[in-house]
Amino acid sequence: MTAAVLDGTAPARAIRERVTTAAAGLVGRGIVPKLAVVVATDDPGAGWYVRSLAAAAGRVGITCEVISLGADAFTDDIHRTLLRLSSDDTVHGIVLQAPLPDGVRVEDLAAAIACEKDVDGANPLSAGRLAAGLPAYPPATAAAVLCLLDHHQIELTGRNAVVVGRSLVVGKPTAQLLLQRDATVAICHRHTKDLAAHTRSADVLVVAVGRIGLIRAEHVGDGAVVVDVGTNTAPDGSLAGDVDATDGRAAAISPVPGGVGPVTTALLLEHTVQSAGAAWCS
Amino acid sequence: MTAAVLDGTAPARAIRERVTTAAAGLVGRGIVPKLAVVVATDDPGAGWYVRSLAAAAGRVGITCEVISLGADAFTDDIHRTLLRLSSDDTVHGIVLQAPLPDGVRVEDLAAAIACEKDVDGANPLSAGRLAAGLPAYPPATAAAVLCLLDHHQIELTGRNAVVVGRSLVVGKPTAQLLLQRDATVAICHRHTKDLAAHTRSADVLVVAVGRIGLIRAEHVGDGAVVVDVGTNTAPDGSLAGDVDATDGRAAAISPVPGGVGPVTTALLLEHTVQSAGAAWCS
Structure with a gap:
């Protein structure tokens, strides 16, 4: 028996269409949805992924800012960047790209991502809110x-x-x-x-x-x-x-x-327009 | 075959002995460990439990303050009380006793319990930190x-x-x-x-x-x-x-x-002396 294929490209396309409409609506209200991706690696796979994410964001009407801190960034540098983006009203989604430099642990950093902008569900508070059935973005x-x-x-x-x-x-x-x-x-x-x-x-x-x-x-x-x-x-x-x-x-x-x-990438973009459209995290 | 009994009274006793020693050590350093229990119910079972918890606390050298807000307390009253206790340096553990008044949801309140005093692991952040392998008190x-x-x-x-x-x-x-x-x-x-x-x-x-x-x-x-x-x-x-x-x-x-x-009660007390002895939650 040949197994059926659980294709992800069609649902990803459907999500991107929803996101395009939502992003256009936001722009009409004077809100330009923006995703910030913090990169602290020179891993080629991660570089490729971030470029494709930025391109996908652009196609649906989301601005994507890539902040490259270098593969030798310290925890403090990354932490400061995440805090700055968290308090920047023009940024609606924040992703901390893996991998991180040696000795830098995502657990020590993710809490610096404001919960309402945590579109990849990295902050422990997002995980806890998810378990409690409260609004939060899952990974x-x-x-x-x-x-x-x-x-x-x-x-x-x-x-x-x-x-x-x-x-x-x-x-x-x-x-x-x-x-x-x-x-x-x-x-x-x-x-x-x-x-x-x-x-x-x-x-x-x-x-x-x-x-x-x-x-x-x-x-x-x-x-x-x-x-x-x-x-x-x-x-x-x-x-x-x-x-x-x-x-x-x-x-x-x-x-x-x-x-x-492809569904993962599309959902990151959808979370970003959701965040740009409403703040719910207390 | 008769199943062996997984007795909880002996481990509870062992924990209480550890807690008694730790509490005495804290008092010697000028810290009186204190547990605050917020009660907003007239449920007899809850009343009985809180009295036995307070008595158990007293026996190991922990001060237990019971704050009774009445079975008709509003979310706001309880929220304000939890925030006050969270910022009170003389309080090391906070428990929000179940059940809550009709229409009051623990999910809307538990985030007001400071994570480092959340000795019953009610705050979603505690759950998320637990899942992430970061220090936190489990329920x-x-x-x-x-x-x-x-x-x-x-x-x-x-x-x-x-x-x-x-x-x-x-x-x-x-x-x-x-x-x-x-x-x-x-x-x-x-x-x-x-x-x-x-x-x-x-x-x-x-x-x-x-x-x-x-x-x-x-x-x-x-x-x-x-x-x-x-x-x-x-x-x-x-x-x-x-x-x-x-x-x-x-x-x-x-x-x-x-x-x-009995182990649950003993661990609530142990979490309280742990909290009184060290602050770890960032």
């Missing part, structure tokens, strides 16, 4: 997983969702969002014994580890819907996910590239 | 579950933990703490299909729903360790947990009363 990647499932009309209530990976940016918030949507949620990770037994029980399997080929046919149950959040560089230089199970029994699998990725 | 009940498991030397790494209930005060933070301890964690709730199939797979089963008899022998797998967080009033007026499976195959079950409850 865009986690939101993209849900968005992709919704676009393809995957039922979640009462279904068994298994999340592989417990990172702060994907695994944990995705589990939180699935739980809010009334799925029964299990979280697996490197210490999980018999990973395949867990993942085979999933109606909805979300994989966010960052290891090529982690999930194979034997990890996937009959009729499962698989969302692959992995973005790995294959030996041939191409982009590859964590899932290599297209010959399995899955009903549907999100492709890499073209699955979660 | 005392969730911390008590882990404390009880540790006291009885229950291994968690790589084991299957199932949490039944997804409340903000118990289910979610307990899942978070179990995940931090490298358990594979599943969260079940009212929408879970075939609850027994999930709970039977648990090496460690934590039940925090609030329904007498929810978990019976058929819900418990061979050799499972069961922590019963339920505190229900039985028809005869006695205290009863959510678990009625002592004739089952569990290796150990925490009793109600005498399990999680």
Whole structure:
């Protein structure tokens, strides 16, 4: 059986169209939506991503300011920049791009991103508000997983969702969002014994580890819907996910590239126009 | 087979002894540790609990101030009180007692509890910091579950933990703490299909729903360790947990009363002396 493709390019396009309309409306009210991206790395992948994000922002009518602090920036430099952007009324969204310089920890910095501008859900307060059911932006990647499932009309209530990976940016918030949507949620990770037994029980399997080929046919149950959040560089230089199970029994699998990725970028832009249109974070 | 008893009174006593020593040390440095409990209910159970908490505080050398705002208090009254206590240097721990008056939501208030005094982990920032691995007080009940498991030397790494209930005060933070301890964690709730199939797979089963008899022998797998967080009033007026499976195959079950409850109270007091001894929340 060939699994259906959980395409992300169509929902991403639909989001960008909504955002374009919203951004134009804001400009009509004298508000130019603006996303600030703070970069403190010379990683080529990150550089490529930030350029493509800035280009995507421009196409939907969002100004994107990239603040490059250099790969040798100190925690203090980055912290000061985040505070300045947080108090700058012309900035509506703030993203702190990964990776950070050696010795600089995102946990020590993310609280400096004003919650109402925290469009990638990095501030611990955003995570806590999310868990409490209060308004907050989830990390865009986690939101993209849900968005992709919704676009393809995957039922979640009462279904068994298994999340592989417990990172702060994907695994944990995705589990939180699935739980809010009334799925029964299990979280697996490197210490999980018999990973395949867990993942085979999933109606909805979300994989966010960052290891090529982690999930194979034997990890996937009959009729499962698989969302692959992995973005790995294959030996041939191409982009590859964590899932290599297209010959399995899955009903549907999100492709890499073209699955979660484009939706993530589109949602970052949508969060930015939402932030420009309303302030809700107390 | 009769399940072993995961007694909570002995670990509670050990914690109270540590707290007594720590409180005396603080007094020697001129700091009188103080817990403030804000009460806005005339619920008899809450009244009884607050009186027993205040008495327990007194016995270990912690001053406990109970601020009774009445069952008709408005959100604003309670908010103002929490802000005043948060900025009062003589107060080290703040608890907002449940239940709250009709129409008053804890989510609208808990952010007014200063994070470094949030000894019952109610502020969303505490939850977010916890998820991020930053210092924060977890809700005392969730911390008590882990404390009880540790006291009885229950291994968690790589084991299957199932949490039944997804409340903000118990289910979610307990899942978070179990995940931090490298358990594979599943969260079940009212929408879970075939609850027994999930709970039977648990090496460690934590039940925090609030329904007498929810978990019976058929819900418990061979050799499972069961922590019963339920505190229900039985028809005869006695205290009863959510678990009625002592004739089952569990290796150990925490009793109600005498399990999680006394550890929770002791940990609230321990968090208060920790807060009095150091400020860490940025």
